[in-house]
Amino acid sequence: MTVVERPRLAHVGRPVARRDAGEKLRGQAQFVGDLVLRRMLQGKVLRSPLAHARVVSIDTRAAEEMPGVACVLTGADTADLDPYWGHAIKDRPIVALDRVRFAGEPVAAVAAEDEATATAAVNAIEVEYEELPVVGTVDDAIAPDATLLHEGPVRPGLFHGLGELPPRDGNVCYRYAIGRGEPESHFARAELVVEGEYTFPAVYQYAMETHTVVAHVERDELTVWSTCQHPFLVRAELADLFAVPLANVRLIVPYLGGGFGSKSYTKMEPLTVALARKARRPVRIQNTVDESMVTTRRHGMNCRMRTAMTGDGRLLAREVDCWFDTGAYADNGPRVTATGGDAAPGPYRWDAYRVDARCVYTNTSPAGSYRAFGATHLQWIGESQIDELARRAGLDPLDVRRENLCRPGEELRAGGKPLDADLVGDVEQVAAVIGWGEPKREHVGRGVSVGLLAAGAHPVSTAIVRLEADGQVTVLVGTTEVGQGPRTAFAQIAAEELGVDVERVTVRGADTRFTPYDRSTGASRSTTIAGLAVQRAAIHVREQLEGIAGHAGLDAATYPDLFRQHFGLAGGELIGRGGVAPTGSGSYAEGPVFWEVCVGAAEVELEPETGMVHVRRTATAADVGRAINPQLVERQDEGATLQGLGNALFEEMVFEDGLLLNDSLLEYRVPSFEDLPDEMTCVIVENEDGPGPYGAKGCGEGALAAIPAAVVNALADAGVPMNELPLTPERVWRRIQTLKEEGTWPR
Amino acid sequence: MTVELRLNGKEIRDEVAPERLLLDYLREDHGLTGAKRSCEVQVCGTCTVLVDGLPVSSCCTIVADVDGRDVLTIEGFADLPEFERFERAFVDHAALQCGFCTGGMLLTIKSLLDGDELTNVGEIRRCLAGNICRCTGYRGIVEAVAELAGVVA
Numbered sequence: 054m055t056v057v058e059r060p061r062l063a064h065v066g067r068p069v070a071r072r073d074a075g076e077k078l079r080g081q082a083q084f085v086g087d088l089v090l091r092r093m094l095q096g097k098v099l100r101s102p103l104a105h106a107r108v109v110s111i112d113t114r115a116a117e118e119m120p121g122v123a124c125v126l127t128g129a130d131t132a133d134l135d136p137y138w139g140h141a142i143k144d145r146p147i148v149a150l151d152r153v154r155f156a157g158e159p160v161a162a163v164a165a166e167d168e169a170t171a172t173a174a175v176n177a178i179e180v181e182y183e184e185l186p187v188v189g190t191v192d193d194a195i196a197p198d199a200t201l202l203h204e205g206p207v208r209p210g211l212f213h214g215l216g217e218l219p220p221r222d223g224n225v226c227y228r229y230a231i232g233r234g235e236p237e238s239h240f241a242r243a244e245l246v247v248e249g250e251y252t253f254p255a256v257y258q259y260a261m262e263t264h265t266v267v268a269h270v271e272r273d274e275l276t277v278w279s280t281c282q283h284p285f286l287v288r289a290e291l292a293d294l295f296a297v298p299l300a301n302v303r304l305i306v307p308y309l310g311g312g313f314g315s316k317s318y319t320k321m322e323p324l325t326v327a328l329a330r331k332a333r334r335p336v337r338i339q340n341t342v343d344e345s346m347v348t349t350r351r352h353g354m355n356c357r358m359r360t361a362m363t364g365d366g367r368l369l370a371r372e373v374d375c376w377f378d379t380g381a382y383a384d385n386g387p388r389v390t391a392t393g394g395d396a397a398p399g400p401y402r403w404d405a406y407r408v409d410a411r412c413v414y415t416n417t418s419p420a421g422s423y424r425a426f427g428a429t430h431l432q433w434i435g436e437s438q439i440d441e442l443a444r445r446a447g448l449d450p451l452d453v454r455r456e457n458l459c460r461p462g463e464e465l466r467a468g469g470k471p472l473d474a475d476l477v478g479d480v481e482q483v484a485a486v487i488g489w490g491e492p493k494r495e496h497v498g499r500g501v502s503v504g505l506l507a508a509g510a511h512p513v514s515t516a517i518v519r520l521e522a523d524g525q526v527t528v529l530v531g532t533t534e535v536g537q538g539p540r541t542a543f544a545q546i547a548a549e550e551l552g553v554d555v556e557r558v559t560v561r562g563a564d565t566r567f568t569p570y571d572r573s574t575g576a577s578r579s580t581t582i583a584g585l586a587v588q589r590a591a592i593h594v595r596e597q598l599e600g601i602a603g604h605a606g607l608d609a610a611t612y613p614d615l616f617r618q619h620f621g622l623a624g625g626e627l628i629g630r631g632g633v634a635p636t637g638s639g640s641y642a643e644g645p646v647f648w649e650v651c652v653g654a655a656e657v658e659l660e661p662e663t664g665m666v667h668v669r670r671t672a673t674a675a676d677v678g679r680a681i682n683p684q685l686v687e688r689q690d691e692g693a694t695l696q697g698l699g700n701a702l703f704e705e706m707v708f709e710d711g712l713l714l715n716d717s718l719l720e721y722r723v724p725s726f727e728d729l730p731d732e733m734t735c736v737i738v739e740n741e742d743g744p745g746p747y748g749a750k751g752c753g754e755g756a757l758a759a760i761p762a763a764v765v766n767a768l769a770d771a772g773v774p775m776n777e778l779p780l781t782p783e784r785v786w787r788r789i790q791t792l793k794e795e796g797t798w799p800r
Numbered sequence: 801m802t803v804e805l806r807l808n809g810k811e812i813r814d815e816v817a818p819e820r821l822l823l824d825y826l827r828e829d830h831g832l833t834g835a836k837r838s839c840e841v842q843v844c845g846t847c848t849v850l851v852d853g854l855p856v857s858s859c860c861t862i863v864a865d866v867d868g869r870d871v872l873t874i875e876g877f878a879d880l881p882e883f884e885r886f887e888r889a890f891v892d893h894a895a896l897q898c899g900f901c902t903g904g905m906l907l908t909i910k911s912l913l914d915g916d917e918l919t920n921v922g923e924i925r926r927c928l929a930g931n932i933c934r935c936t937g938y939r940g941i942v943e944a945v946a947e948l949a950g951v952v953a
Contacts, residue, residue, distance in 0.1 A: 074891045077899025078906065079883075080834020080874035087833040261838045261846055261900045261934055310836065310900030311934050342839055536898025536935045684894045691937030692897065718839035718932075726925040726938050733939055 064545040065747055068684035069555050072541045073308070073534065083307045085265040085280050086339050093267065094123050094164040096328050096338035097171035099178050100347070101153035101160050104189070104416040104711025105200075106182035108151055111161060116177040121170035123332045125178065126162045126324075130331055138294050140286060140318045141213040142226060142383040144203055145419075147294070147323045153182070154202055154381035155418050156712050157347030159324055164332040187416045187711045191355055191376045194224040194413045202381060202414040211293060212286055212318070213387050214511060215641050226379065227387035227412040229394040231466060234405025239361050239370035247441045248359030251434045251776045254705035255378065256351035258423045259723050262310025263340040264348055266325040270333070273297045275326055278305045282316045282533050283573035284563040290319045291326060306563040312535040313696070314422030315349050317575045318385060343716040347418035350706055352377040352389055354430045358397075360438040366448045368439075368457040370405040373397040375431070377412050377420070384421035386412040391641060392427030395507045396758070399435040400465060400476055400648075401457045416711040422575065424693065425506055428651050428758035429700060432504035433778065436762040440500065440769060450766070451484050454503055461742070465505065468642055473742050473750070474650045476503055479674040483654035486672035486734045496659045497669070500766025502652070502759050508751050509646025509744075510576035511635070515569035516586035518547055518629040520594050522616045524557060524609065528590070531563040531571030532583045537753060538685040539579045543587045545681055546746055550591035552609045569630075577649050577751025580681055581743060582633050588746040589631025597627045647743055647750040650676035653697075653759030655730075657767040661798075664786030666768055668698055670732040673756040678743025689753035690735035697760025699724040703779050772800045803867040808832075808876025816863045823847045823858040826873060834874035834903040845931030848904030849873050855908045855930075874903030877910060886910070889944040897935035905931045909945055918949040 076082040113125040128136070128150040136150070137143040149160045161178050165171035186200045193199060202224055209218045219228060240246055260280075267278040275295060281287045284304035292299045309316060321338055329336040340348060356375040362368050375393060379386030394410035423429075443450040458476045459465060465472055480503050487499055517529040528547050532539045540560035548555045561568065571583055598612065599605050601619045616625055637643045652674040658667045673690045680686045703722050707714045715721045735756075743750025765775055773788055792798035804813045807830065816825060826832040826849065836846040840859050847859040850872040877883055886906055889895070896902045908931050909918075918924050924945050925938075933941065946953035 068894070070891045071894060071896070073899065074896060075887070077896055077902050078887050078890055079878035080832075080903040081878075082899050083833075084836070084900065086837070087827075259934055260898075261844060261932065262836070262898070263838065309898060310838075311898045313934070339837075536896075536900075538897070688894050688897065688936055688940055691939050692935050693937070695937040696934070717841050718843040719841050723932060723934060724938075725929040725932060726942070727929045729925060729938050729942070733937070 062549055064548045064555050065681050069541060069545050069682055071538060072544050072560065084262055084310055085267060085278050085307060086262065088267055088278055090267065090269065090335040093335040093337055094166065094332055095168040095171045096162055096164050096325060096336045097168065097175045098159045098324065098338065099161040099175045101149065101156055101158045103153060103182055103184060104156045104187045105185040106153050107185060108149055108153060108160065109181040109183050112179040113161065116163060116174040119170065119174050119177060121166040122174045123164040123334060125174065126328045126331050131327060134294065134296065137208065138290055138319060138323050139383055140210040140290060141385060141387045143208040143210050145382040147327050155347065155416055157418050158381065162324055162328045164328050164336045188224065189416060189708065189711045191378045191413045191415060194415045195376065199224055202416065211289055215387055215391055224414040225411045226383050226414055227390055229391040229410045230408065231394055232407035233403065233467065236370040236372050236405040236407050239405055240359065243361035243369050244364040245362045245442050245445050246359060247438045249776050251356045251358065253354040253430050253778050255353040255420065255708065256423060256700055256704050257346050257706055257721055258313040258315035258351065260311035260313055260315050263342060263345040264316065264321045265339040266321045267335060267337045268325040268329040269335040270326060270330040274301045276303045277322055277326060279322055280309050280316050281306060282312045282535060282575055283318055284565055285531055285570055286573055287319050287322055288565050291322060294323055295326065304563060304565045306533050309533055309535045313424045314426065314575060317422040317573065320348055342718060346716050347713060349384060349421040350418060351423035351426065352379060352386065352420040352430065354378065356434055358434050358438060360442060362442045362446065364446060366446055366453050366456055368401050368403060370403060371398055373408045375410045377410065378415050378417065379412050380415060380417045380419040382419040383412065384419040386420060389422065389426045392507050393430045395466060396428040396431040396504055397435060400459045400472060400503060400505050402459055417708050418713065424696065425651065425754035425757040428504050428506040429761060432502060432651060432758045433762035433765045436502040436504065437765050437769060437774065440766045441774065451480065451489060451501060454480055458503060470645055470648060473647055474676050475740060476650065476652065479650055479652040479676050479738055482736045483652055483672040483674050486736065487654045487656045487670045496661060496771055497656065498767040498769065498771030499656045500763045500770055501654045502762030502766060504651035504758055504762065506649040506651055506754055506758060507645040508577045508649035509581060509644065510578050511572045512582050512633050512646050513572045514583040514586040515571065515632045516583065516590040517569050518587065518590040518594050520551065520627045522613065522624050522626065524553065524612050526551060526553060526558040528558060528560040528587055529568045530560065530583055530587055531568045532579045533574040534562055535574060537689060538682065539583065541685065542580050542584060542681045546584055546588050547591040550588060550595055552607065577754050578646065580749055581647065581745030581751045584746045584749065586631040586633050590629040593629030593631060594627050649751055649755050650674060651755035651758035653756055653763040655760065655763035655767045657764060657771060659768065659771045659773065661789055664782035664789065666702060666780050666785060668730045668764060671730045671760060672734040672736060673759055674736050674738055675752045676738040677752045678745065678750040679739050679741050679748040680737050681749055683737055686737055686752055687735045690756045691733055693753055693756035694733055694760050695724045695728065697757045698728055701761035701764040701778060701780055703781055705779050772798060801864060803863055805866050805868065806870040808873060818864055820863045821859060822861040822863050822866060825863045826858060832873045832875050836900055843932065845904045845908060846901050848907050848931065850907050850911055853911060853914060855911050874907060877907060886948065889947050893940040893944040895936065895940035895944040901931060901933045905933065905941065909948065913949060918945060918951065920951050921946060921953060
């Protein structure tokens with residue numbers, strides 16, 4: 054290990070207290086749902102009860118005549134627009150036109166003086182449907198005679214970022230295929246081959262704050278307060294949809310009550326704007342939890358995978374076919390599918406591999422982003438095959454990884470970013486934390502997992518830093534504070550570069566009228582890319598100060614004097630601008646900006662009589678290049694670990710004939726305090742190998758992909774290999790009964 | 801109907817509809833938006849307020865049922881002198897992220913500490929299971945509460 058001599062930094066690398074803690078702890082932090090505008094109406098949405106139907110007629114008369122109802126919106130009200138939207142594929146109307154494709158699809162919306170009236174009016178709308186065949190699953194959707202959900206040519210959205218979209222193939226809306234060499238020849242002669250079929254469930258992100266939008270339309274100006282992660286992308290989609298200039302759309306984003314990808318891209322904004330446009334008054338739509346569940350979710354996925362290895366532990370080849378269930382509309386499905394395809398081989402030195410990933414329409418609610426998408430879907434499958442091969446070869450799974458993992462600088466995908474992390478070092482550290490190699494009690498198993506997530510998204514961010522005459526600093530940047538802590542990290546970066554106390558720096562959220570362009574808050578990109586823009590903007594201010602002083606090495610105490618010297622009075626301000634733009638084309642193929650490391654380990658204890666899996670210990674590697682705030686890094690990994698445990702052990706949206714059966718928190722369980730592992734460790738790895746400020750790269754998603762894979766491997770180590778998530782007691786118990794019948798339990 | 805209650809230490813008399821929910825009453829009639837709406841089925845705890853010192857889901861409680869009682873919201877709690885040590889513990893342990901669950905979480909913890917119910921970490925985990933936090937992974941909160949309760953995390 055090389056010892057890196059680090060420059061002494063005053064604020065970066067320290068556990069600085071969250072800048073937003075005071076407001077949030079005292080109940081003063083403002084969220085979209087707390088906003089009250091004069092004359093604001095409450096909006097309610099009539100949603101389809103059917104998964105697939107033709108809309109024959111809508112009778113809104115009774116609803117419109119109710120006292121307190123301002124207006125009722127239907128598809129007819131969007132006739133003056135091209136009403137189709139979708140950042141990847143423009144495949145969904147603002148409100149249903151002649152057909153509904155999932156249970157929960159908006160069919161009409163009401164704006165009324167209060168919520169009770171709006172709800173009563175929604176119930177008074179009469180809709181006549183003609184039922185159509187329901188394409189409930191991926192298997193139904195790819196059957197040769199399947200009913201097609203969408204017809205006509207694919208219309209690319211503004212932000213799919215995947216080059217030229219191929220034509221739709223039946224219900225397959227996107228396909229991502231990568232490969233190298235001839236896998237078939239390796240499988241024909243390999244000593245060890247593991248193959249299987251696997252399923253991953255649909256999952257609800259459950260941001261505790263549901264999707265909420267307030268919209269106000271005045272002439273051709275749209276003002277929108279939204280729970281959105283990507284204000285500038287939503288702005289662009291709204292400008293496109295309502296045919297107004299970009300600058301006429303103003304997105305304002307206060308604090309968000311969690312996101313995890315569920316608030317990425319455009320969600321409830323088009324409908325709320327259309328309703329406000331008709332009502333000619335401000336309108337708020339606040340989803341209930343069951344509505345947010347059908348607004349977006351994680352993709353369910355079916356997968357066939359096989360992996361070949363030599364008898365002495367050299368990995369040879371892998372083949373992967375997978376089908377992502379994107380529901381009735383593409384949402385972020387194409388990107389999820391591509392990222393899943395990239396994660397499928399795993400970061401190993403293959404002689405050959407082939408991956409074919411498809412994104413498939415079904416009559417279920419649309420699926421989009423959820424933290425560590427793609428990687429979470431595929432990593433547990435690939436890593437369980439590595440462990441099974443190791444078991445059959447009589448090798449230590451950790452040794453197989455040491456032998457085969459790519460090293461820093463090696464190519465992972467032709468034309469893409471080479472590996473920028475020490476994966477062997479990472480996995481050795483997490484294995485050590487959970488006691489790898491130590492004796493185990495009966496029914497205890499241990500597992501590790503290693504993977505990568507294509508992260509960073511599109512590297513375009515801009516920041517403005519304003520230094521006031523009183524020495525206060527304001528950072529304007531479009532990053533959304535979803536809870537992950539960018540306002541604190543950015544304050545540390547600006548304070549570092551300007552030599553001021555962190556308390557002097559205020560970081561504001563996005564108001565697209567004033568904050569400069571930032572692509573998005575997602576893909577673990579904010580600290581790395583927006584953070585670099587903030588650093589450059591702060592340096593730009595410092596350079597101006599140094600120009601005024603005529604020398605470098607300034608003390609912040611001299612800033613007021615420099616202001617007086619430069620402006621001739623006790624006023625004025627210095628404005629710094631910083632930007633990040635792609636070095637190449639910025640295409641998905643050239644990316645990612647960095648590979649996010651997904652390395653974890655778990656120790657589980659199985660109760661064979663009940664199928665209960667108790668997670669005793671977890672460890673994750675936060676391979677962050679440089680931790681701007683180590684405490685926030687740790688908390689990110691811990692949050693992702695708990696979500697990973699939920700995904701692995703019990704979270705599952707259950708659909709039957711396209712209908713969601715468990716649409717409340719009573720029936721859809723998320724992890725509580727009682728699901729904490731006995732020990733949960735985050736190992737922070739700082740090799741300063743990231744493209745961000747001070748060598749930083751993103752974190753916070755990797756653990757969510759790593760933990761389910763580590764838990765699956767630990768359970769297999771305890772004797773129960775599984776090919777279906779989540780690992781509910783019933784599923785695990787049934788698997789044990791099958792193993793008993795096969796004579797492989799106990800092992 | 802008329803209700804009389806003590807809200808954050810102040811005597812209040814209000815006319816409310818019989819079916820008026822406590823959460824809506826606090827947020828809309830009194831601008832106390834620290835209590836948040838989320839699950840609406842008493843699972844998540846974001847709407848928690850204290851009624852006569854005990855945690856209650858305000859999304860499933862009608863105002864009529866707090867007639868004559870003492871209601872404390874996060875805004876009222878934040879004004880009490882004892883709040884400072886809660887704030888310090890949560891800041892030191894970075895026990896919050898998005899902040900949406902935080903108010904309800906703090907009120908539940910206050911109630912449990914007032915009742916001397918948190919005698920070890922196992923009790924902390926069990927007693928707080930009615931408050932969901934989707935962001936933090938809970939560890940920071942457990943550490944903060946252990947410090948407040950004077951038990952070993």
